[in-house]
Amino acid sequence: MADSQNRNFVEQIADIDADFPRWYTDVVIKTQLVDYGPVKGTMVIRPYGYAIWENIQHELDKRFKATGHSNAYFPLLIPMSFFTKEAEHVEGFAPEVAVVTHAGGEELAEPLAIRPTSETIIGTMYAKWLQSYRDLPILVNQWANVMRWEKTTRPFLRTSEFLWQEGHTCHATEEEAMEETMKMLGVYREFAENCLAIPVICGRKTEKEKFAGAVATYGMEAMMKDGKSLQAGTSHYLGQNFSKAFDIKFLDRDGVQKYAYTTSWGVSTRLIGALIMAHGDQRGLVIPPVVAPVQAVIVPIAAKKGGVMEACRKIEADLAAAGVRVKLDDTDNSPGWKFNEWEMRGVPARIEVGPRDLEQGKVVIFRRDTCQKDFYPLEGLTATVQELLSSVQKDMLEAARVRRDGRMIDADTVQGILEGVEGGNFVKAGWCGCRECEDEIKAQTAATARVYAEENTHQKCAVCGKPAKHTVIFARAY
């Protein structure tokens, strides 16, 4: 699609410091990542947004396969009765499901839920397929749409329907299932850092914040530019909770029937929201090269001057041949308009090709992350651009790390946590482990326990002063 309907200017994006939520909405709509669907709470992922998702899928899918997983596809509709088999699970998800009651012109005998997550239906199939220890492990992933009816929604962050992947695995022992849980958390972390340039914090969640039905949930938390946290992925150790509820058993080597140990893990189109809010600035999106739909845009300056368009086309062909996702903007908009447009859309590198520079055998490259411009020789330009993209990728991660580390503080009191999160920080504090203290912190600060810190560095609970069982990272969260 051409860009004529997108004649918006940077001035129209709300001030990122004054009104971060409005800045977010402006950016996602104006850059045509997404639009609102006709049904409240739904989103349309437009081509520019979907291209980011395709790049995310490509990178993750590669990693899932490299760790031995296969993809499969399970039905969208789940009999409501399945949910009731696991007590915590039904409590967590039943209030959010969308329910099909009629189909083919008739009322259904049993209402069907649109999957909010697929443990129950996949568990039912695994129970049928799994016979012997020789069938283990079962390592399956699904790319799918899911639906959770939410009251308050925002594109990518929280929508009634979203796209995700959900891995579901079965193992013979607790140890193997725990190893899988942590392995996939590690895959997510490596992906977040190296592909999205987001320095995530991984750790175990409290009982209150864990997945409904899990023994333990491990989360990956990302700091957004407003200092709030976004849960960017989770990996659940389900123990035998679902295998007992769904009768997922196998005949072990010793001739004994045993329940399997299962895991599940997922990330979603939320990741697009994460990268927008982790990297974006007043000009708009800043997309890390690995997942950018367009990695380099070529803008001709004085396009009618001899040789300019030819040079642009040659640069484009060379970059494309080297596997760079490149776009030549040969529309009749002015260079200034194009600069604004592609900056707003977050393209990592812009190559400006003008007649005078060409005569001197050089071009200008603007890099979006630092907004710096420099001259580069035409000779060897493809390699130059590739190196630059790889620097942008690394530097974006490093810049995000510096931002985050500068906003990690410690507190010893609820007041300290409150001041910390109001200042846009993640706050480490001691916690005795009881639900009352966790609830108290939320009530006083609007911050929740994101994950346990790796080490317990606090002596006392910030609320009750009893000995701290864990040091917890608290933050306000999306």
Next chain:
Amino acid sequence: MADSQNRNFVEQIADIDADFPRWYTDVVIKTQLVDYGPVKGTMVIRPYGYAIWENIQHELDKRFKATGHSNAYFPLLIPMSFFTKEAEHVEGFAPEVAVVTHAGGEELAEPLAIRPTSETIIGTMYAKWLQSYRDLPILVNQWANVMRWEKTTRPFLRTSEFLWQEGHTCHATEEEAMEETMKMLGVYREFAENCLAIPVICGRKTEKEKFAGAVATYGMEAMMKDGKSLQAGTSHYLGQNFSKAFDIKFLDRDGVQKYAYTTSWGVSTRLIGALIMAHGDQRGLVIPPVVAPVQAVIVPIAAKKGGVMEACRKIEADLAAAGVRVKLDDTDNSPGWKFNEWEMRGVPARIEVGPRDLEQGKVVIFRRDTCQKDFYPLEGLTATVQELLSSVQKDMLEAARVRRDGRMIDADTVQGILEGVEGGNFVKAGWCGCRECEDEIKAQTAATARVYAEENTHQKCAVCGKPAKHTVIFARAY
């Protein structure tokens, strides 16, 4: 997953000539392509089946992008009122929809349909996005699940939920939209022939058989081994029917507001059923190399003899490095068991590596399509296997073409059509163009008009004897 739950033998597959439908069911279940879901009419696409779908997606997506299309994602749920905006469309699809009436614990103000196809919701968004002729063409595709509540279902062929892609495009003129309709039909044909090795017949559908709401539907028909036809893909020219119903307008160069011309086109997981029934034989699946999850399987003979496993691993590594999807079956099953298993699963090439052959610097390769075995030198084996796979691909198409051409007959009477289709043929016959004669043929022969033949080679209608307007290809169909 290991294979222990699949200890089925070839003898258990029903006779392909005596009971083709049972043969089909046996094959899809025993090869673990698919399983029945818990809700009637649903299927679970298991990893081996889903891997075929991934290969199909990969090949098609490449072609869609090469022809200028981008992917996007539109909501699953469509307000019921949207369907009523296009009269034929609602008549065609309303009886088949599954309806969400409750969500988030409350009854909805308006019931929502799970998409059976997305013209209505995509049309609504295009109406919002399209402003000027400069926004045209809009060339968008969606990979998604859809739902059509069917009474009689069979895995891959007809299930309440299935996976597909649906292209939806907008154009300034009738001519461009027709060109797009035919271009995508051509993409489907080239894909079917070169990737699925199925020699399809493409042509326009009758009014009775066209898509609900289209001006014209063009279909791609594939002959199955029982002589029945399977509609393997369709491309619809929608004219201004949907643009008028959904107000998809643009300001043209001449300053006049005009309705766009739209198209839609789709193929689905049905294609997996098509390739099974076009190529399968008594031993099970025969999968064309381009879409085969495993292109070559290595079976060690007397694996404990010195050097055999080492040679197998080297062959595996060399083939994998060359991009061949290869599997070394190093389980402790007997070679005979493995032969049966991988033949049933349709792997195009089997490499048998035994100690005596190795001493002479050779291996045996079995090709699944012809079931022929030959000796090949170890030296240059990777190139040999690649050439062999490419021969298998070509020869499968040619064999299917010969089969189909031998089953294309002409008839001048309804009785002739009946005898033809009962003999497992596609039958070309003249048709006057009226609905009564078309209905009569269906009533008498259980065959339907598949597509118009390219040329009108018949003088008279097979039913009424009036001048033939079209020569139509009739067949019984899935």
